[in-house]
Amino acid sequence: MRQPTVSAAEHPIVPGFYSDPTICRVGEDYYLAHSSFEYFPGAPIFHSRDLVSWRQIGNILDRRSQFLRGDGRASGGIYGSTLRHHDGRFHFVTTNVGDAESGQTIVTAEDPAGPWSDPVFVREAVGIDPDLCWDEDGECYLTWKGTVFNGEGDGIFQGRLDLETGRFKSEPYQVWQGLGLAASEAPHLYRVGDRWYLMLAEGGTERGHTVTVARADRPEGPYEACPANPIFSHRSLAHPVQNTGHADLVETAEGEWAAVYLAVRPLGFTPQFHVLGRETFLAGIDWVDGWPVFDEGRHSFTAPDTSFGDEFASPALDPRWVAPSSEPEAIASPHPGGGLELRDPKDDSPGLLCFRVQDHRWSATAAFTGSGRFELRIDDRHRYGLRFENGLVTAYARIGGVTADLGSAPAPGGEAVLAIRAVECVAETLTAYGPDDVVLSLGGADPVELARLDGRYLSTEVATGFTGRVLGVGAVGGASRLTAVDYRADRLPE
Template sequence: MPTFKNPIISGCYADPSICRVGEDYYLITSTFEYFPGVPIFHSKDLVHWRQIGHVLDRPSQLNLDGTPNSKGIYAATIRYYNGLFYMITTFVESVTGARRNFFVTAENPEGPWSDPYWLDDCPGIDSSLFFDDDGKVYVTANRRPPSGQQYPKHMEIWMQELDLETKQLVGEKYSLWDGALKYIHAQEAPHLYKVNGMYYLIIAEGGTGFTHSVTIARSESITGPYEGAKTNPILTHRHLGGNYPIVNIGHADIVETQNGEWWMVCLGSRPYGGDFCNLGRESFLVPFVWENGWPVVNPGKGIVEMEGIRPNLEKKRWPSEPVCDHFDSETLGFQWNFIRTPRGEFWSLTERPGYLRLYAKRETITDVVNPSFIGRRQQHIDFSVRTKMDFRPENKDEAAGLVLLQNQNFQYRLEYVEANIQLVKRVDGIEEVLSSIPYEGEQVYYKVEAYGQSYNFYFADHAEEWQIVYEHADGRILSTEVAGGFVGTYIGMYATSNGSTSENYADFDYFEYVGLN
């Protein structure tokens, strides 16, 4: 039997949501503090995916100013109804600030998507949409139970009707379910479905770490009462131990193919070098069937596998993406992100055609700001990155180069500063210069190679004439297990004047990313 390999989308693509329109499948994921927000992917066979854009690609849609790391855009849901695509999500302003929910619409999944419709009195996170047979539309999310929390992080799923004309919630809020796993905490990620006349509510429980899980309840009435499956949780990996190659399984959405098969997408992580997940939470695919009115995930096994039987759909491969971006276009490729909403004209692809120009902004990559940074996700356990940079620091404050970033407090920076190429390790906000090599050229080549948790840094003044800057740097500082938060490692180019006024800039000729596994 033909097989496929998990994850279906590698790297920090968490909280997948999926919908089908005819024979086309669309999938979106969370983006937290990164901009543009909510990448959207297209597939014909559920296995091969290509990115076709971002849902939130304009500052008018997404203001991330001051948003802390791992806050921002949480757990979006995508649905299609009556000729329109809908995306609903939660914007988490800060650690203790408001959780605000909104939705946007588009006639075409590639966009343009509308500006946000903010929902009043819509508490909680992980909002979702359900379109019922009678034309009514409902929003679900989580909240603290009105009667009070019985244990830490005790939440319940609530539902309310959405008026598509006024773009606001109407009528009564209904308490649907507070989960199957009492005292396991963090009931979230609700999705409602109607299958064979029954309403099904799939949620996540146990937090997004090792105890993560998928549970389900059903009801004859959309407002309940909801009965939990005796087989709950219907999917988890917490019983498999730390040596299984996929952990943190949870946060699921489901889809029926045009051929009548049922599939589930969910998030999971691949630890390596110990219990360390530098890639963040990725998107996985697993089959399920219905038995006695309940789903049975991956029958006979009950887990997500690294390799499984392919969906019964005609294989559709997309043209492979180039491993090297030569910056020949006037627009950035979909793989590139900024940290928070880009402010000011600090980058250009046209001022020097064939190069990405980054101006040395006052802002630094060590603060909760929008630095002069453009990066992409680490998507492989073993990988190689190369770039060529034209830059000469004009004073002690200016620096430019490559950064491997978990957040503002955990990172490696391979940078040209004053008359040196140096590697800086930043852990919990404290910096250490691991290596410094005298250099006064006007162009520099950088290379990073990672083999598991061993990261190796090189530079050259001529192509491929590499000199070691530092080898076997500890990659574990780039994992969520060390740095905290919900995102995976990013790799990118940056320039800074470290708070001083500067008109200097760095020109990057190309950026090559190659997965080595």
């Protein structure tokens, strides 16, 4: 069946928890990277030739020397970043908030699929959301949200950087601070023609999220704010896509311009609930009187089918697989009989091998031999799952400080298929209408439903934080054997 065409204003080009997008182009090739927070490997990177069809080619931060675990807390780790190509190399700069003393982290590569270099740390730049930009003489400018090393001042800072040493060539200085809205952050600096443009996110990454811009004759300013600021926002609009902001611009191979930005798709009764995290959307950009103007309706594309099956036949995991506050190799290794052997990593992490959920309606199964668990989660305090051990499958839930075992069913023969689905909400009252219901079942030829749970409790509005839902598999007891995982998008966008 032919898949429907959707607008990039209403459907993400990269659905699911792929937030804080940053983009660059080399020739006809586009590359897109994202924040990843506590999940390792970090900073997923994608490739496209048309700006709307994206394929993950790896994760930039795939060694712990590049991404120290730090405290491993939920919504910690890798924050907003910038991906650029300069002088024959890709440069990626980011913040690991779990390792704040290192300041900003810079890695480089000739091939965006890797390997990426060992990091250079900019310890004098304390804060988040760093950006790299070069002038015509090759001078590199680091712009970020935060403070200088001695802690004086707070806001948007900039400095001329020695990329080899990570030291500033002169004292950093404050630049344009935005409109004065909450949470002025995510600076991106561009040279367009004879002018320099500094674009910010303001208003916070929630419903008040906006994009603002200013221009100057020099990178350090003084900056003139756009009279139409904020140049992009969905705040106070009745639009199915909300929280729009944190944009990054790119000039296309045809000489036009585009912007990627993050947004969410909330569902349910007020205040509505988003469950997939902050996703990546696309808009066209026009230049009018020397200012960028967003054209949301410019791009449309065929909605991708995000379904997949994995029997783990290859010794290397697909790059979709990540681990919260741990490493995939500490949790999983090829089993001699096929599939994966899962084990407790004994590092105080959740001990899960995960992938991002990318759809509102879906079904997924995980097949185990002996024992295992399959879990839908936002963080360790907000999760629903199934546990298979001693020939019994039990549904469980944790919401905040409350944990409960729910229904159970026997699974004779030492094998079990654990099934989780996100389905349409069945609400007894208007105020109980959430984004979905989550159904936990013992799968197979004759499925047994063990629990049906309110999806609101696995939303960002309840759990808080910056991430979205993931599905994870893990061991029960000393070890478990996972033979297959299957994920199906049950309803594609119309």
